[in-house]
Amino acid sequence: MTDETELPGQVALLWGLRETVRRGRKPSLTVADIARAAVEVADAEGLAAVSMAKVAARLGNSTMALYRYVKSKDELLLLMSDEAMAERPDLPDGLDWRTALTLWTQGLLAGLRRHPWTAQIPISGPPVGPNNLWWFDRALRALGDTGLDEGDKVGVVMGLITFLHGRLRLGIELSAGYAENPEAFGGQYGRALTRVADAHRYPALNKVIAAGVFEGDVGYDEEADGAFGLGLYLDGVAAFIERRTVGPE
Amino acid sequence: MTDETELPGQVALLWGLRETVRRGRKPSLTVADIARAAVEVADAEGLAAVSMAKVAARLGNSTMALYRYVKSKDELLLLMSDEAMAERPDLPDGLDWRTALTLWTQGLLAGLRRHPWTAQIPISGPPVGPNNLWWFDRALRALGDTGLDEGDKVGVVMGLITFLHGRLRLGIELSAGYAENPEAFGGQYGRALTRVADAHRYPALNKVIAAGVFEGDVGYDEEADGAFGLGLYLDGVAAFIERRTVGPE
DNA sequence: CCCCGATGCGTATGGGCTACGCTATTTGGC
DNA sequence: GCCAAATAGCGTAGCCCATACGCATCGGGG
Structure with a gap:
């Protein structure tokens, strides 16, 4: 009971705990490299643009090379969600x-x-x-x-x-x-609502609209x-x- | 200023406001049918399983037929997010x-x-x-x-x-x-944390673990x-x- | 009765994930 | 020094997906 309870694979992955290897070709990437590259793609082009191919290309490797580090794209997403919180600000101690x-x-x-x-x-x-x-x-x-x-x-x-x-x-x-897509908001929003949400079925909502809460930008x-x-x-x-x-x- | 401010297309779609048609073949579906079918697929197999082909098959139509009702899959997702809240319970009036x-x-x-x-x-x-x-x-x-x-x-x-x-x-x-995936939670969670989160870097977290908050199921x-x-x-x-x-x- | 306009849908294109197997590279053991 | 084992890199191919396009099909108005 001292040590070797197997860690769930994904936890090991997140903490970079891979068994130190002896034989075989040297890895040219790290899991952290991959996570960082994927985050860069998502920041620049949105999550939908994150594909194995694009991430690999950014690292100068082929698509399939990533699968030596990550079991599936879902695992990559898990890595990304931790990497996204990597920036840690200074939070002074001793505050209320x-x-x-x-x-x-x-x-x-x-x-x-x-x-x-x-x-x-x-x-x-x-x-x-x-x-x-x-x-x-x-x-x-x-x-x-x-x-x-x-x-x-x-x-x-x-x-x-x-x-x-x-x-x-x-x-x-x-x-x-x-x-x-600013035009979907703006003054249009309140106006679109009045066109569609009649006062009988949505009384409280109409009172809000009448009070002008949705005037101007929303x-x-x-x-x-x-x-x-x-x-x-x-x-x-x-x-x-x-x-x-x-x-x- | 009386009426004809064009409604944003998606709003019209959600409210079923299509121009009443005269000529031409009759539609065999409605936008609401499609939304309902898509919700059924998502409920049964998850959002990732919602594809145009699967939704169309459930309605007995071909994939491309859906595009006569919906401009893109994104529009379908919008419909789904409204359809998901379709069940409206009785909420008595006059409560505090x-x-x-x-x-x-x-x-x-x-x-x-x-x-x-x-x-x-x-x-x-x-x-x-x-x-x-x-x-x-x-x-x-x-x-x-x-x-x-x-x-x-x-x-x-x-x-x-x-x-x-x-x-x-x-x-x-x-x-x-x-x-x-219950085995990822359970008592394992607290135990995995101790293996990985050393007391020096995560002192408050370790106090919580020590207090047994993560014992048993989480x-x-x-x-x-x-x-x-x-x-x-x-x-x-x-x-x-x-x-x-x-x-x- | 015919024809316009709308619907239904087959096909094709370009992309995505990933299983599989081969090649290339590294190193431990001899 | 050399071989064999182990590992990384990756080309290919299979399958699924969204969607553009063009044609077939249908139904009501003139």
């Missing part, structure tokens, strides 16, 4: 939990904005890559001195991550769509919602911490 | 906002659990389909008598939807992965997080409503 989590969120979102395609990669399991775990650890650390027990900390962080994944999809993906104001939705969640966390630390102990 | 939003959330999540692939469809614009707008309207209605102004209501609902999208990805997609407890994360957000909303209605007016 709310400031720390706000900075953490901003840092994470900044990274995700650089790789908006992460939202399109299906999630196949809990986080196991080194970069994902680093972010997880830093969020837990921010809650270090709140007096919450470890299980509650995980709950709070999971909730926050949950929120951010939604933010990624709605905010970032939506603004990417906006950048590509480009999803990052700043506003970032402060808004996240702020509300953190308010809830604050209330939770108070409840927990006043009650027991 | 918090109960109403909780019920709303549960109803929405129940639908999404039946169509977990929705998380993988890229978002290309604001909601325009009839079903999406129905859900939007009902959430706004739940906030009807809170005294918030219309813009704030939209903010709260957007935040909630943001949260739910994350929930969809992390909760639902993750449990789908769990169902397919199947992402739907109930727990549903109440947990959502509850925290709603607590924040409650504080917000209080602030807003006490301050002005």
Whole structure:
């Protein structure tokens, strides 16, 4: 029971733990090279443009050479989703939990904005890559001195991550769509809705439209919602911490 | 300015507003038929299995026939993402906002659990389909008598939807992965982490592991997080409503 | 009754993933 | 020094996919 529980292959892959080899031709690539090249393609041309052939070409190898490093394209996608979070900002220690989590969120979102395609990669399991775990650890650390027990900390962080994944999809993906196709938004949006959503069946929606909320651009104001939705969640966390630390102990 | 501002083609498609035709052969399908068939395929075999050929076969038509109704596969995906929310539960009126939003959330999540692939469809614009707008309207209605102004209501609902999208990805997609591949989770998860995440670089994470939070199954407890994360957000909303209605007016 | 216009669809093109087997390269053991 | 084993690199080919194009087919208006 000391050591050799076999690691799930994908975990080993993410951490670069390949058995040191003796015989045979030397590898000309590393798994990390491949992940980086794939991320570059996705950043430049979108996730749909990531093909084994294109990634291989960027590395100066043939398509099939990649399969010596990666079992399938799905494995490559897994690598990419860890590589996308590779940029780790400086997060100073010793801040109060709310400031720390706000900075953490901003840092994470900044990274995700650089790789908006992460939202399109299906999630196949809990986080196991080194970069994902680093972010997880830093969020837990921010809650270090709140007096919450470890299980509650995980709950709070999971909730926050949950929120951010939604933010990624709605905010970032939506603004990417906006950048590509502004005429679908703009004043047209509210006007199209009135044409189609009659007041009888959608009363609350029509009240919003009548109040002019959708006038002008609907480009999803990052700043506003970032402060808004996240702020509300953190308010809830604050209330939770108070409840927990006043009650027991 | 009375009427004929051209609707964006995709909006017309979603609402079934095609010009009534006079001459020519009769269509054997409707756009709704196609959307339904595509949803059935995705439910049964996953989004990746949705191909024009498979959808057409299920309808007894040839592949190319679909292109008389839909310009591209992307348009079909748009139709699917509205069709996936077609089931509209009874949401009683006259509840307080918090109960109403909780019920709303549960109803929405129940639908999404039946169509977990929705998380993988890229978002290309604001909601325009009839079903999406129905859900939007009902959430706004739940906030009807809170005294918030219309813009704030939209903010709260957007935040909630943001949260739910994350929930969809992390909760639902993750449990789908769990169902397919339980051995990647289970007790193995915590154990794999200790093998790989050394205590020096991930101190907060290791404290959590040491506390036994990851013992047993990590199947992402739907109930727990549903109440947990959502509850925290709603607590924040409650504080917000209080602030807003006490301050002005 | 005929013909215009719309639908249905067969074919072809260009791309994608990946199984398979051959070649090239490296090194451990003798 | 040399061989054999082990490994990397990759060309080929099979299969599936989205979709452009052109022709066959149908149905109602004149």
